[in-house]
Amino acid sequence: MSKRTDTIKSLFTAPQSSALSADNMPAALPRVSSGSVRSLKDSFSEVEKENEELRERIASGAVILEIDPSLVDPSPLADRFRDQDDSSFEALKQSIAQRGQEVPILVREHPEAKGRYQSAYGHRRVRATRELGISVKAILRSLSDEALVVAQGLENAPREDLSFIERASFAMHIEDAGHSRSVVQDALSVDRAEASKLLAVARSVPAEVIQAIGKAPKVGRGRWQSFAELIKDSAALKRVRAAIAEPKFAERETDARFLAAFSAATRPSRGEPSKEPDEKPVFSVSGEKIAHVRQAERELKLTIDKNVSTTFAAFLVDQLPALFDAFSKKSSGQESTEA
DNA sequence: GCGTCAGATCAACTCACAGC
DNA sequence: GCTGTGAGTTGATCTGACGC
Numbered sequence: 001m002s003k004r005t006d007t008i009k010s011l012f013t014a015p016q017s018s019a020l021s022a023d024n025m026p027a028a029l030p031r032v033s034s035g036s037v038r039s040l041k042d043s044f045s046e047v048e049k050e051n052e053e054l055r056e057r058i059a060s061g062a063v064i065l066e067i068d069p070s071l072v073d074p075s076p077l078a079d080r081f082r083d084q085d086d087s088s089f090e091a092l093k094q095s096i097a098q099r100g101q102e103v104p105i106l107v108r109e110h111p112e113a114k115g116r117y118q119s120a121y122g123h124r125r126v127r128a129t130r131e132l133g134i135s136v137k138a139i140l141r142s143l144s145d146e147a148l149v150v151a152q153g154l155e156n157a158p159r160e161d162l163s164f165i166e167r168a169s170f171a172m173h174i175e176d177a178g179h180s181r182s183v184v185q186d187a188l189s190v191d192r193a194e195a196s197k198l199l200a201v202a203r204s205v206p207a208e209v210i211q212a213i214g215k216a217p218k219v220g221r222g223r224w225q226s227f228a229e230l231i232k233d234s235a236a237l238k239r240v241r242a243a244i245a246e247p248k249f250a251e252r253e254t255d256a257r258f259l260a261a262f263s264a265a266t267r268p269s270r271g272e273p274s275k276e277p278d279e280k281p282v283f284s285v286s287g288e289k290i291a292h293v294r295q296a297e298r299e300l301k302l303t304i305d306k307n308v309s310t311t312f313a314a315f316l317v318d319q320l321p322a323l324f325d326a327f328s329k330k331s332s333g334q335e336s337t338e339a
Numbered sequence: 340g341c342g343t344c345a346g347a348t349c350a351a352c353t354c355a356c357a358g359c
Numbered sequence: 360g361c362t363g364t365g366a367g368t369t370g371a372t373c374t375g376a377c378g379c
Contacts, residue, residue, distance in 0.1 A: 164349090181362080194351075194366055218373095220349045 015318025063140050064104055069130040072107060072117045072138070075297065076174045093128040101125060104137040106151055120151040147172050147184050163215040164224055165202075171195060172202035197221060204228035206237070212244040212255035213261055230265040239264040245310050 022070045105122025119126060120143065122136075127182075129136040143151065153170065171184045185195045209231070231237040243264035245248060249257060 047367095190350095191352075192363070193353085193365085200364080218348090222348070 065138050065140050066135040067107075067117065067138055069126045069136040071115065072105075072119050072126045072136065073110060073113070073163055074119055074123050074126075074281055075148060076118075076120075077149060077170065077177060089124055091129070092124055093131060096125070096128050096134075097132055101129060101137050104139045105137045108148060109140070111145075118148070120148050137332075144266040145177075146179060149177075149179060149183055150186045153189070161231075163217040164198075164204075164220050165210055165213070166215050168202035169210060170223070171198040175199060177235065181271040197225065201228045207233065209244065209261065210242060213257045216254050216258040218255045219258045223258070224296070227262050227265060230262070236265040 032136055049279075101123075103125070104126050106120040106124075107117040108120065109118040110118045115219075117138065118141070119293045122138070126136055141151075153174075167188055171188055174187055176179070181192070181195060184199070185192065188195065188198065190198065201221070204225070205228050240261050243260055244257075249260060252260060
């Protein structure tokens with residue numbers, strides 16, 4: 001088993017005995033009375049004893065609670081963009097309403113607000129239970145800031161539904177919060193090289209541009225890197241900002257918004273050569289269309305038409321070395337003449 | 340409609356290099 | 360030596376074109 005899987009498993013392997021009912025919640029939660037026949041003093045000392053046991057259990061592992069979702073604050077580091085498509089959230093909400101919450105969220109005690117919690121993951125489940133007016137099942141663990149970030153990242157990694165730019169932004173937020181590169185690597189389960197690329201893109205593309213484009217799930221590292229490189233040019237960035245300011249930009253789907261922004265960044269100004277692939281038909285001397293040539297930035301593709309004999313293609317391939325030789329001689333002759 | 344194929348794109352990885 | 364970065368490679372996956 002991989003290190004990553006081991007870590008994830010360890011987050012969920014709380015001993016059975018540590019699972020708590022409403023009777024043994026920590027002091028921060030509304031407590032159920034332990035019995036009216038006991039004296040107030042006895043009850044108080046028992047609560048204190050239970051709390052002490054809980055503190056030890058929280059420190060050593062995890063306990064599962066049912067808590068009021070309004071007491072749960074999100075992690076200070078956003079790991080995903082706001083869901084612009086609420087259909088999946090509605091499906092989650094419906095599932096919880098029908099079958100109950102099957103997977104608990106992970107929380108820690110809020111470091112600053114006593115009686116409140118901070119979630120490492122499960123923000124959507126918190127929102128769903130809040131809207132349904134029911135309590136949320138949560139694993140309560142004692143987590144440092146770094147452990148919170150790593151748990152947050154590790155929970156998202158196996159689902160593989162974070163887009164490249166969401167991961168890049170998450171990496172930047174982690175680093176901006178003062179965590180080391182190794183925390184970024186652990187949280188996102190990436191190596192040094194990949195972490196470096198994520199951060200390079202996140203820091204090259206202005207936040208408002210990323211927000212305007214959205215998660216763009218179909219756009220991967222390569223195209224985001226190209227985009228980041230393009231908008232280093234202030235003129236290109238200006239064109240992108242103008243494009244995202246257009247009303248119709250926001251109406252597009254997120255991947256289409258990226259393409260529109262990319263197109264704006266690459267759009268040549270007057271006088272610059274177009275980078276769109278250039279496609280031209282090739283005709284024989286008698287006027288018959290025999291092929292077409294598609295010239296892109298990195299390659300030139302010659303396609304022989306279907307109606308042309310296949311032996312012509314074989315003939316052409318056979319003649320290529322001689323043609324190139326003739327071309328080389330002609331080129332060198334021209335250069336010596338020009339010199 | 341279904342299966343096959345080629346091309347495009349992706350994440351993950353290795354390696355080399357530069358700066359400290 | 361450690362860390363960050365960029366270039367290149369590889370295998371997996373997705374998508375559209377094509378033939379049946």
